[in-house]
């Protein structure tokens with residue numbers, strides 16, 4: 001079968017021929033319907049030095065996957081060949097306190113996981129291939145009726161990650177509140193919809209690209225702002241008495257955006273850092289504003305993925321997708337890096353699904 005392998009740090013992946021995976025006991029092989037191209041893959045290609053992570057190349061990219069059950073290992077019950085499934089991407093040990101509640105992102109026995117702090121496409125072979133080996137049945141969620149694997153794929157990360165981040169701030173997102181989404185790309189365009197579908201807050205979207213802001217407006221953003229030195233002041237001006245935003249979700253995480261996030265947050269508000277842009281937000285007694293909570297979040301939990309899939313199956317969450325064949329995956333990543341895509345690029349290996 002074909003697979004898009006990252007063979008070395010600081011390089012682009014290559015499409016190669018590899019043997020089709022065989023399921024061992026408890027394993028499931030999934031035929032890939034869609035594999036999303038995440039900006040984190042660009043960080044994997046360009047930013048990491050050998051030894052920076054507990055794992056490294058070679059491995060197949062693609063940590064945002066959905067498809068159909070293709071082959072079952074011995075002992076797997078309750079799944080049928082041909083059944084559509086989404087893959088829960090963070091693969092932990094499966095039995096520590098965090099994994100037991102489906103929060104495998106924060107597995108506390110990483111040495112007992114299939115790969116420490118990773119998963120398919122993150123140290124192990126991922127879904128930018130015809131087939132994906134999933135090492136445990138618990139990592140698969142049957143798709144609700146009407147949800148296509150090509151659409152479900154981006155929900156498993158671009159949908160799940162902002163959902164987890166936003167959910168933490170739900171108590172603060174009252175009808176009089178303002179939420180800010182910085183970076184309306186793959187994750188951010190889902191964030192705007194999740195805020196609209198699950199809260200009554202006003203939504204401000206911030207990006208450097210007009211195209212991204214246009215999409216945010218279509219998806220229901222109440223105000224869109226070009227990102228720049230005045231953005232925090234503009235956000236404050238939009239809120240009553242200039243009090244600032246109740247929750248800021250930064251899907252870029254670079255210094256200029258974290259500066260905006262810190263300066264725009266209302267007293268007692270939330271700043272959540274999701275983007276891996278290398279910036280920092282200093283926290284002291286008086287800055288950001290009093291009682292602002294600053295947090296980072298990593299991906300999301302398995303129960304939250306079920307909630308995201310449900311929202312999407314009911315039409316309340318619709319990823320904006322551009323599909324590419326596997327042969328064009330490198331071109332898709334180049335377009336993502338150049339800021340030429342809106343929404344999410346999804347690699348679709350099978351010609352009859354595109």
Ligand code: NAD
Nearest residue numbers: 039040183184185186187207208227274275276297298299
């Ligand atoms: P993307 O490239 O699809 O979107 C990024 C968006 O940010 C683009 O629309 C871009 O125009 C915009 N942007 C860039 N600089 C900006 C600035 N200064 N101000 C405002 N907007 C700006 O990327 P993505 O796949 O949505 O990922 C976003 C970030 O989140 C990446 O750093 C990625 O690695 C990270 N990520 C984190 C997690 C997690 O669990 N924490 C999960 C997935 C992705």
Ligand code: ZN
Nearest residue numbers: 038039040157
């Ligand atoms: Zn990702």
Ligand code: ZN
Nearest residue numbers: 093096099107
């Ligand atoms: Zn664990």
